[in-house]
Amino acid sequence: MSIKGATHQDLAHDSAAKHVTGRAEYTDDIPEPGGTLHAYLGLSEVAHGRIVEMDLSEVLAAPGVVGVLTADDIPGANDISPTGLGDDPVFPEDSVEFHGQPLFAVVAESREAARRAATLAQVEIAPLAHVLDPVGAIEAGYPDVTAPLKLERGDVAGGLADSAHRIKGRMAIGGQDHMYLEGHIAFAMPGEDDDVVVYSSTQHPSEAQHMVAHVLGVPSHSVVVNVRRMGGGFGGKETQMNLFAAVAALAAKKWNRPVKIRPDRDQDMIATGKRHDFVADYEVGFDGEGRIEAVEGFFAARCGFSADLSGPVTDRALFHADNAYFYPHVRLRSRPMKTNTVSNTAFRGFGGPQGVIVAERMIEEIAYALGRDPLEIRKANFYRPGGDVTPYHQQVEDNILERIVGELEESSQYQARRQAIRDDNVRNGIIRRGIALTPVKFGISFTATWYNQAGALVHVYSDGSIMLNHGGTEMGQGLNIKVAQVVAEAFQVDIERVKITRTTTEKVPNTSATAASSGSDLNGMAALDACEQIKARLVDFACENRGIAADEVAFLPGRVKLGADEIGFDDFIRQAYMARVQLSAAGFYKTPKIHWDRAKGQGRPFYYFAYGAACSEVSVDTLTGEYRVDRVEILHDVGRSLNPAVDRGQVEGGFIQGMGWLTSEELWWDDDGRLRTHAPSTYKIPLASDRPRIFNVALAEWSQNAERTIKRSKAVGEPPFMLGISVFEAISMAVASVAGYRECPRLDAPATPERVLMAIERLKRER
Amino acid sequence: MSQIHITTTINGDETEYLCEADETLLDVLRDHLDMTGSKEGCGTGDCGACSVVVDGRLVCSCLMLAAEAEGRAIETIEGMGQGDQLHPLQQKFLEHAALQCGICTPGILVAAKNLLERNPNPSEEEVRYWLAGNLCRCTGYDKIIRAVMDTAADMRGAA
Ligand code: FES
Ligand code: FES
Secondary structure: OOOOOOOOOOOOOOHHHHHHHHHOOOOOHHHOOOOEEEEEEEOOOOOOOOOOOOEEEHHOOOOOOEEEEOHHHHOOOOOOOOOOOOOOOOOOOOOOOOOEEEEEEEEEHHHHHHHHHHHOOEEEEEEOOOOOOOOHHHHOOOOOOOOOEEEEEEOOOHHHHHEEEEEEEEEEEOOOOOOOHHHHHHHHEEOOOOEEEEEEEOOOOHHHHHHHHHHHOOOOEEEEEEEEOOOOOOEEEEOOHHHHHHHHHHHHHHOOOEEOOOOOHHHHHHHHOEEOEEEEEEEEEOOOOOOOEEEEEEEEEOOOOOOOHHHHHHHHHHHOOOOEEEOOOOEEEEEEEHHHHHOOOOOOOOOOOHHHHHHHHHHHHHHHHHHOHHHHHHHHHEEEEOOOOOOOOOOOOOOOHHHHHHHHHHOHHHHHHHHHHHHHHOOOOOOEEEEEEEEEHHHHEEOHHHOEEEEEEEEEEEOOOOEEEEEOOOOOOOOHHEEEEEEEHHHOOOOHEEOOEEEOOOOOOOOOOOOOOOOOHHHHHHHHHHHHHHHHHHHHHHHHHHOOOHHHEEOOOOOOEEEEEEEEHHHHHHHHHHHHOOOEEEEEEEOOOOOOOOOOOOEEOOOOOEEEEEEEEEEEEEOOOOEEEEEEEEOOOOOOOOHHHHHHHHHHHHHHHHHHHOOOOOOOEOOOEEOOOOOOOHHHHHHHHHOEEEEEEOOOOOOOOOOOOHHEEOOOHHHHHHHHHHHHHHHHHHHHHHHHHHOOOOOOOOOOHHHHHHHHHHHHHHH | OOOOOEEEEEEEEEEEEEEEHHHHHHHHHHHHHOOOOOOOOOOOOOOOOEEEEEEOOEEEEOOEEHHHOOOOOEEEEHOOOOEEOOHHHHHHHHOEEEEEEOOOOOHHHHHHHHHHOOOOOOOHHHHHHHHHHOOOOOOOOOHHHHHHHHHHHHHHHHH
């Protein structure tokens, strides 16, 4: 008999029963104590300018208003820059830098009163010239928000010069709003002395804690941040919650009452950061077989008014500009450009997808130039023995793409279907079809090496029940259940004996953001460390108590073997407690092997790589540019999955989100810098009706992590996002068919129906 | 502003509340009646997280004034199961792992139940288009659609 809920088993999300009955409590569902006040932000209506005067008298006079908060009300530092650059004020003092920048907060007896009052401010701003996009920013001589990066290997100029063929191109890649269904929210309760407790939907409670302390001018020990669960995060709640946490805490301390802040959807989308848009210039040299000789890449990113996480995001774009391919000679450069837009931030993939899509664009260019199947070009360029060094000089040691792509090519019947589609398209119909099979290789680890650490706290109570706490946060990805499975397996108890508690800075300090797909890798290991410590003490106790050797003690399902005897786990724990054995431990983990020298552009930033591939088929209406996704097959590598049901969910959700990024999700700013797509009415994420007609997702069951990760599993949060590129490229093929596949359509992302139609018209004209 | 007195039926129970003229049904459910299973995802009728059924019709409770509920019969996620007994849809959502963060789940379940009451034998196409008013940012919808199809098949078998 084995335990219920060990690792490598399908297990429902730990909160699933509460989710389906509506009883799962999110931050906005926490009962409000009497006297709770509500805050709301007032935003700038100018993209760039000097603040001449801010007259808030009408705001203050509005019914229900208790007061306002401006830069003058900040007792500590007016800065929430996550990287310590000092460029991210809570509220600006002299100038505004984007349309939608929070200028002040109103605090009122009800949310509605605060919201109405916020519109009454009379703010006079003397406008200055503004720049909205990265190319414009370079032309206008705008600064980088943070230091650019260069990755270089070999002799690029020589490599390009020696190439039989060379292609130069430019690709514009759109950003993306997170559109988590639960928006930003923070709820602060004042305590004695300097204390304040903040309930918030943040992916990074430790940072929120430190930021709140910094803004209040109190030590971190005065601030507690609690997160039970989030209604989605995707990176959008990594740094962007800091402002809301700080405002709620400021108000709670100032008026000594509980204060909640929750922007409405429009304000959430206008005032908080998104995925970075990029404009990438590339030049690729290759031989007659499509083998790449040299690549030069230049990545300019819209970063918004402040650095936020743009440094590591734009770095990661370069780290993934090879995707799965060996570049003998390569130079990649980034320009993280300042723009007068909301500060761009983390979003699933963290710049990686923008790098990967440029690599795939170059493959496409080569294929169209040589009249070959892009898949053939891909295979010719995969990392391989003798060609296994990345542009950042890390060796690729665990490459399994050839097998993944090979299996998918076969199971999806790619070749036969591609031929059938080409035959069909020749008939000159209005509906054209396309198919593409694209791979992903994704580096796992935070590129800021110090982030790769985690803590956990495990208590075994004297009745044998277990409480688990770790530094990761639950946003739907199933992190808690996976870590609980690790603990259940370590002690060999049923999963019901393990209680997962909210994440709180009181229990595990100085945690890293739950990001970079690292949640289970880091926190699973930290929890396991705690379990191993407690088990070692239990084994010592058993040996001493019974006069047996350590190898005669074994944790069996629900019981413990002690020499010739066996007793139940709970009884054993009881005895250990009576014998004064410490039954609690703090676990810790730091990822081994990784190092990174940014100045040199060399090192091993990633512990390992996760792989996957997707084959997508689409139909495009050449009269309207509209399209639909007919069929998708995915084979994805999660190593030895801790929980295949949860991991498959991540793959499906990530794929659809990636597809949305490249198809329907378009952020649109007008010339004044106003975001015009700021609600689901105008910003279109995929719907149930957009789900591929046929959708088959499989995990590569034979895979196991070559590195000693938790139970040999691999991270899963981000890598599948990039599989959405297969849809983008399938659309591209359908478009290319109108000109006999002689020309790469060079679609920019997102490929909205409008863009698709324009590309079709352009190709027809040039034909 | 004087408050409006409303008598309505929620999940079979007669309920009275006082509301402002401009309060939505969603506000009243969440803030006055402590029924927080319905969620606000947008407040503008575009996400379906606030879905409830009013007199048999699926509506976004963020778009309906609380004052309009007088004399009507309202069903919310809280009334979907019976005591500890889950509705078959809820059960299937568990089995299919048809949720991740779970915040869209109540709205989707309310919408799916309403569909199956109208049409016990929907095609997959019908399920996908019926649920197109309910956004889910996490799952990619596949497991949700499968869970609804599977429930429909089971319920037809049981009937
Ligand atoms: S909250 Fe009602 S539809 Fe979004
Ligand atoms: S499960 Fe998160 S929005 Fe649907």
